[in-house]
Amino acid sequence: MDIIPQLIVNSIIAGAIYSMVALGFNLIYGTTKFFDLGYGALAAVGGYSVFYFYKGLGLNLYVAIILGILISGAIGLIIYRLVYAPLRKRKSSGMVLLVAALGVMTAVQSIVAILFTSQFQTLSRSAGNEAVYNIFGGVITQTQLIILILGLLIMAAIGLMFRYTLFGKAIKAVGDDEEVSKIVGINTVKVIGWVFFIGSAIAGLAGILVGFDTGIEPTMGLSLLLKGVIASIIGGIGNVYGGVLGAFLLGFIENFGIWQISGEWKDAIAFGVLILFLLFRPQGILKL
Amino acid sequence: MEYLIHIAILISIYAILGLSLNLVVGFTGLLSITQAAFYGIGAYVTAILLTSTGMNFFLAMLIGIVITAVISLAIGFVLSKFKDDYYALGSFGFNVIIYSIFLNWQSLTRGPLGIPGIPRPSLFGFTFSENLWFLVLSVIILIIIYFLCKFITTSSFGRVLKAIREDEEAISVFGYRVLWYKLTIFVISAGMAAVAGSLFASYITFIDPSSFTLTESIFILAVVILGGLANNKGAVLGAVCLILLPEILRFVGFPDDIAAQMRQVTYGVILILLMLYRPQGLVGEYRL
Numbered sequence: 001m002d003i004i005p006q007l008i009v010n011s012i013i014a015g016a017i018y019s020m021v022a023l024g025f026n027l028i029y030g031t032t033k034f035f036d037l038g039y040g041a042l043a044a045v046g047g048y049s050v051f052y053f054y055k056g057l058g059l060n061l062y063v064a065i066i067l068g069i070l071i072s073g074a075i076g077l078i079i080y081r082l083v084y085a086p087l088r089k090r091k092s093s094g095m096v097l098l099v100a101a102l103g104v105m106t107a108v109q110s111i112v113a114i115l116f117t118s119q120f121q122t123l124s125r126s127a128g129n130e131a132v133y134n135i136f137g138g139v140i141t142q143t144q145l146i147i148l149i150l151g152l153l154i155m156a157a158i159g160l161m162f163r164y165t166l167f168g169k170a171i172k173a174v175g176d177d178e179e180v181s182k183i184v185g186i187n188t189v190k191v192i193g194w195v196f197f198i199g200s201a202i203a204g205l206a207g208i209l210v211g212f213d214t215g216i217e218p219t220m221g222l223s224l225l226l227k228g229v230i231a232s233i234i235g236g237i238g239n240v241y242g243g244v245l246g247a248f249l250l251g252f253i254e255n256f257g258i259w260q261i262s263g264e265w266k267d268a269i270a271f272g273v274l275i276l277f278l279l280f281r282p283q284g285i286l287k288l
Numbered sequence: 289m290e291y292l293i294h295i296a297i298l299i300s301i302y303a304i305l306g307l308s309l310n311l312v313v314g315f316t317g318l319l320s321i322t323q324a325a326f327y328g329i330g331a332y333v334t335a336i337l338l339t340s341t342g343m344n345f346f347l348a349m350l351i352g353i354v355i356t357a358v359i360s361l362a363i364g365f366v367l368s369k370f371k372d373d374y375y376a377l378g379s380f381g382f383n384v385i386i387y388s389i390f391l392n393w394q395s396l397t398r399g400p401l402g403i404p405g406i407p408r409p410s411l412f413g414f415t416f417s418e419n420l421w422f423l424v425l426s427v428i429i430l431i432i433i434y435f436l437c438k439f440i441t442t443s444s445f446g447r448v449l450k451a452i453r454e455d456e457e458a459i460s461v462f463g464y465r466v467l468w469y470k471l472t473i474f475v476i477s478a479g480m481a482a483v484a485g486s487l488f489a490s491y492i493t494f495i496d497p498s499s500f501t502l503t504e505s506i507f508i509l510a511v512v513i514l515g516g517l518a519n520n521k522g523a524v525l526g527a528v529c530l531i532l533l534p535e536i537l538r539f540v541g542f543p544d545d546i547a548a549q550m551r552q553v554t555y556g557v558i559l560i561l562l563m564l565y566r567p568q569g570l571v572g573e574y575r576l
Contacts, residue, residue, distance in 0.1 A: 035376075095576040096567055097563075098319070098376055099563055100563035103510075103555075103558070103559030106503070106552050106553075106556030110552035117545075229377065267385075267388055268384065268385045271385050274377070275381050279369055282374070
């Protein structure tokens with residue numbers, strides 16, 4: 001059996017997941033200019049919310065997923081209001097925000113672990129007998145196909161939002177210059193609040209989809225998030241399409257990198273790529 | 289009594305780690321989140337040498353320091369190209385890469401199985417097998433490291449470091465070679481972390497990669513930030529607080545697995561609160 005088609009399919013699926021995380025991260029970074037690492041923990045929040053509603057309470061699958069997305073978004077918004085908004089008001093340095101975000105991440109993922117134990121769980125009820133499609137000799141499951149489609153849809157939605165809506169323009173304005181946006185009458189606190197809500201909801205969705213594809217554990221967010229951050233930096237940080245491009249590139253590098261060696265090296269490869277990019281092209285592919 | 293000695297030994301190991309990281313984060317202003325990697329290299333070198341050749345502990349510790357120093361020189365050189373947030377992110381990357389090496393270089397480190405049966409240190413026929421004597425040894429080493437840090441930070445070398453932290457360009461205009469200073473302090477700091485690693489390996493007598501994750505680096509950072517940046521006493525104080533606090537939680541009556549998670553929640557929340565209300569820590573002399 002030829003392995004290359006499967007590697008390509010795997011790369012695309014990984015790219016789709018990373019691009020979702022990168023989209024949310026880029027949205028937040030582009031507006032607020034700080035590395036929100038706490039954002040990763042929200043993927044676990046989304047995954048475990050669905051686990052609770054769908055498997056615990058036996059709610060309808062779609063209701064559970066929508067609740068999971070809303071809860072992640074709401075928690076992201078609350079964290080912004082409680083922690084980041086006061087810090088930003090005081091003009092704290094990026095490093096203070098980064099350390100606070102590390103605190104958020106550690107606390108949130110441990111709270112999830114206390115509530116649901118740190119065991120690996122799977123979300124899908126029908127593990128193993130899922131519909132499977134064959135594409136050019138590579139195998140893709142139904143869940144993975146949904147991940148791919150949703151990833152592209154979210155990218156399109158965010159791209160359209162930036163181009164055609166007033167809200168998208170307001171976000172861009174705040175990202176360019178917060179002070180001046182205030183002067184022209186943009187309610188920056190509200191806009192940034194919405195950005196956190198949307199970004200966190202996307203993180204939650206990514207967590208849920210990973211949960212259906214492989215499974216969830218409380219610490220899943222960190223590695224997902226770091227991949228999203230790496231993808232954003234490779235593509236050009238703050239750039240919506242750059243993040244997606246970087247995500248797929250990272251997916252391919254990772255999956256082809258482990259062709260000959262053990263899969264455990266994936267994270268090391270991803271960070272190796274990050275460091276190479278930071279050294280030789282810190283502005284990413286899509287920035288001049 | 290045994291229990292108190294155990295806590296005291298842990299405190300001295302983390303105090304050494306805190307002191308070492310404070311040199312880089314507090315005094316030089318470089319937000320490095322990779323200390324657990326150097327701690328791990330020290331621990332692994334010592335463990336491998338002790339179990340495979342049976343050489344003297346102190347010699348093995350020395351070799352550990354040298355190897356860590358060489359690796360940290362290379363890492364420090366790469367990191368010196370980055371600034372602020374990117375510095376932190378790059379250091380994250382090296383922690384993940386070195387952790388992957390611990391996990392995957394199975395012929396050397398035995399991977400996730402870890403290395404058991406590491407002997408306790410011995411000197412002139414006397415073995416520190418009693419925990420009380422081990423405590424004496426670690427406190428002596430802690431005191432040596434403390435005075436070494438004090439010497440470094442009050443010397444003219446230390447003043448240059450603080451100047452780099454406050455204004456890198458100004459000090460380089462005066463003809464100081466900033467890169468050389470940054471590298472030197474980074475390597476010294478890594479060497480000290482390796483000492484802590486050697487102590488840890490021979491105290492627990494078993495090591496596996498899980499002790500040297502990114503989370504551990506964040507914990508060491510929390511020690512430094514809680515105690516107080518750019519204050520040597522602060523690093524020790526931070527270690528005392530962060531090791532004792534979760535033990536108190538254990539006495540309140542949480543079961544063991546929840547207590548472990550509670551420890552994480554506590555220090556996550558501590559980081560957030562510190563950034564919000566007291567970014568310089570308890571007795572710190574510098575704010576991020």
